[in-house]
Amino acid sequence: MSRLAEETVVVRVARDRIWAVFADADVLAQVLPGCEGLTATGDGAFRGVLATKLQFLTLRADVTATLADRVPPDHLRLELEGKPRGLAGGFRAVIPIDLAEDPDGTRIHYTVDLATSGRLATFGAPILRDSFRKQVATLIQNLERVQGTVS
16 A cells, blocks of 8 residues: 555535534535445445546546544544446555644545555556545535535
8 A cells, every 4th residue: 555645635614514424425425526426335334436537537436435433523534445447456545534623614634545456556656646636626625515614
């Protein structure tokens, strides 16, 4: 597994409203970039289809997600496992997330450790990192749109 990203961002949404997103599959589906469907399969567990644009190609992946190490409203670890449709290989991402109050909303610190296999591994870290950064920017916009901004 290799470190794909580590970043701190500020989202103009109250921390309790961000935490609530993780408990509702319908709301989570609205904020996740490229989410084409999401179903809760248990407490803190989801299954869905995510689409990601990598350069000239849009990959659709069947994904399972698990929320672990939950300490509301401060910390959780998101674990994603997926298999792209029509492409050999798969991925596993582990994303610890820390939420802290900020005068402008919520400060979110996260790291992304990613392992890829098969054909997916040939894309390389720079391409995956660029795609991931774009998705984080879209995620923040979606959170602010769906959950409302802090004034």
